Amino acid sequence: LAKTTQPISMDSYEGQEVNITCSHNNIATNDYITWYQQFPSQGPRFIIQGYKTKVTNEVASLFIPADRKSSTLSLPRVSLSDTAVYYCLVGDRAASKIIFGSGTRLSIQP
Amino acid sequence: NAGVTQTPKFHILKIGQSMTLQCTQDMNHNYMYWYRQDPGMGLKLIYYSVGAGITDKGEVPNGYNVSRSTTEDFPLRLELAAPSQTSVYFCASSPLGRGDYGYTFGSGTRLTVV
Secondary structure, X not given: OOXXXXXXXXXXXXXXXXXXEEXXXXXXXXXXXXXEEEOOOOOOEEEEEEOOEEXXXXXOEEEEXXXXXXXXXXXXXXXXXXXXXXXXXXXXXXXOOOOOOOOEEXXXXX | OOOXXXXXXXEEEOOOOOEEEEEEEOOOOOEEEEEEEOOOOOEEEEEEEEEOOEEEEOOOOOOEEXXXXXXXXXXXXXXXXXXXXXXXXXXXXXXXXXXXHOOEEOOOEEEEEO
16 A cells, blocks of 8 residues: 655635645555545545546546656535645555555644 | 434443444444544444455554344444553444445544543
C-alpha cells in the first residue's frame, strides 16, 4: 500500500475554493486514489476516486497529474458544513483492505 | 435500507471486563472491517473479513477477537479491557472489497475503559 502525505490542517473561508494536495510518490500501476470525508462523531464517507487526469462529481473534483505522484482534491465554494477531516488513500481497488493515514483537518470560517 | 448498524453507541467498561461490539450490514457486502480511532487521530484497522468464516488481522489486532458466522454480522470482542482500548470503534463494509464502490461506515461505538 502506497504511503501518502497530506497537510495536517488547513483553514479557509466560506465561498472559497479549497485545494488539498496529497503526495504519493510510491504509487503503483494498479493503484487508484480515493478521498474520504469524516465529520465529527461520524464514520468516514466516500467522496471521490480517480486514476488519472480529472474526475468530477457533485461534491468535488480530483486532479491527478500525468506522473500520478500527487493528487489534489478540490472543493468548490466551501461552506461551514465542509469542516471535516479529509483522508487521501492510495491502493488497488481489488485490495481486501484499506489503510487510513492521519488526514487533513479542514476548518471553514464564516 | 439501514446500511451498517453498530451497537451500542456508547459504553463504559471497567478494566478487565469483556464485551462485544455488534456490527450488522444489510447490503449483502462480502467484506467487513473494524477500525478504531483515538482522539484527533486517523483510523487504524483492527480486523477484517472477506466473507463468512474468513477473518484476518489488520494493523492493531492485539486485545481483540472477531468472528464472521454470517454475511450480515461481524462482532468485535474485547477481552480483558484495558484503558488503552478507550477509543471510537467503526465498522465498515464493501462489496467484494472493491474500493471503487467505496466503503460504507457505521456511526461508531464510543468506548471508555476505566
